[in-house]
Amino acid sequence: MTLPTDPALHARRKAKERRFKTMSYAAILVAGVFLVFFFADILRQGLPALKQAEILVPIHFTQDILEYPESSLPPEYVPLVSRGVVRLFPNELHATPKLLGSTQERWVLATADVDQFLKGKPNRLKAKERRTAERLQSEGRLRLAWNIGFFTNGDSKLPEMAGVFAAAVGSVYVLLVTLAFSFPIGVMAAVYLEEFAPDNRLMQIIEVNINNLAAIPSILFGLLGLAIFIQFFGIPRSSSMVGGLTLGLMTLPVIIIATRAAIRAIPSAIREGAMALGATRWQVVWDHILPLALPGILTGTIIGLARAIGETAPLILVGMVAFIPQPAASFLEATSVLPAQIYTWASDSQRAFVERTAAGIVVLLVILLSMNALAIFLRTKYERKW
């Protein structure tokens, strides 16, 4: 018996096979290329913000500056120096009166436009100001210095003064609330569902419900936070408490699902062994199941928190996009968070904020990637294969 062979057909089939295979590799390549392009683009836009323009200016401390702070500088410098710096000179004179009558040479923050000019980007400097800036640059009185203020300042209406500190503190607060709420409840719920729950209708509903909750759009959690936490419970708007609780509800299913998976991976021989020695069910859970499942639980928790820390939409709904220049001092004070800060900067029309936005994104991505790296580290180091 011979098989019907048609060389032309075979060649066609083979070409099809090759096309299909190429397409499947191309799909992965698309994702990879996008990722490279994306990171390169964000870094290209954000890294310049690590440097900030400074000007060496002579500051004359006279009686007049209490009334007109700008009079402390030679007139041609005034439009180039950040207003945020100049308005502090009177305070300085108040603090140290012996400065009166003296002249100090000092590197001070330039305006965002000078900064953008130095970096060769579009700016709003007038022709005369640009000439001054060029002259100062050739005299070595204008330079780019490390931008420490970006990490130590809060938000500001002046791009050159704006920093991520207040928002980062807010993010830490929110994260603490989220963790304190979702970790214990999530682990308890998962332990109950895996170790104690009877197999009945209610439990099936809870199961479906948890999976469903994990797929509900985050913005609806924002509406929940608004209606329940703010309107009903009266928790202050914009506070890290309300933001943290909202994100906590969102993180809960992630932690429950991860914990259940970790518990399920533990072989039943462990439980049976402990029970055979007379341990009660809770003793089995507390002394054996939880310690063994801990790496898996922690990995899931970190991944859930990493998602929560980058979440923006529900926080906008509970009012966390307000202009907050100072870091919050308590859980009930209005605060901003990193992604909300990125959002407010991104919607600002001033060109110089684009750079700040991208730099804020770099900070956020560094935090997220290190959290994920920590999760992967925990998983590979402590996870046991049974």
Next chain:
Amino acid sequence: MTQPLTIVLFLGLIPLAAFGYRLGRGKRLAQSATPSPFAGSAGIFGWYAVLGAAKPALAINLAALGLYLAGILSIPMPVVAASTVVAAMVGLFLALRAIQPHFRAREAIEKTIQRMLFVASLISILTTIGIVASVIFEAIHFFRLVSLWEFITGTQWNPDDALRPDGTVDSSLFGAVPLFAGTLLITCIAMSVAIPVGLFSAICMSEYASPLIRRIAKPTLEILAGIPTVVYGFFAAITVSPLVVETAGRLGLQADSTNALSPGLVMGIMIIPLVSSLADDVISAVPQNLREGSLALGAFPSETIKRVVLPAALPGIVSACLLAVSRAVGETMIVVMAAGLQPVLSANPLRGMTTVNVRIVDAFTGDQAFDSPETLSTFGLGLALLVITLGLNIISLTVIRKFRQRYE
């Protein structure tokens, strides 16, 4: 000035608990006449006493909170704190009286623990109920002002002008069709990126790729899933939109600077990992012998995938796509930052248009009062969003579960 008193009273519960622990443990030790080998387990009686004190204390606080929230009675905090301490003492006394020679403290404690765990597992249900209730409750307020029919069929969305000078509301300006159309169009664009790319990467990873490539590709896709949406939004608005405008210009087309295409494309990229990981799972769940049978008949791998594996995995793949759609419909930040605010009814992806989620966020970034028609309208939109995503999720989760059972 009452605050320090309240704090002192609440802090007083801590030494009370420690004291209760010692009393409970001490009573047990005194009862066992001879030092037994199980003396270590006397600690459990201490814990029993602590729990005995904690339960009524917690109940008092919950009751006070409930009364306060229901608006019936606002009890001053020092009074709550004082009665908490008294209740804790009474509870402790009762618990200590219960400790008798044949009393089984561990059983009693485990029952309490189990109850606590049960309550914790109910919180997820309460969350769902909370979401549904809060959205529906406020949406009802909205639909009293605007008829449901006009909301879902009207083609004009302009809440800013809807409040007439005489205080009534012009409900014809609450037509949500342009918003739904915007959501639909952007979702379609996103799906036309996410589904083919996601599906092909899943096929590549489960059928073609060597373990090495798998080890690199999987984390790469996971990184894509871990990038916050606000970052994608910035990228879509600052980098992709100008690219789209420029490309359209080269092709002789006119594109708005905020167009529907850029958020759609970026959202598609964002959803790739969701599609690929779900599809990877279901494709891997197809039994190996189906593949081997087909290959043994002389089919190429691609023919096996197209004629055998994919049809077998179809329910799972469909539900993965449904979940992806639900994710795209619910995605907010990308569209908020890159899709614009004009409620335009158009099928041209190069025009700026707005979506349901954009209007929800927009209503809360202004200074409207909570009961203004525009703010209330967000709950109407939220309800629509909830119904759509909930429906998609439930269908796809059910299908996926049925599918898993088939091959187990």
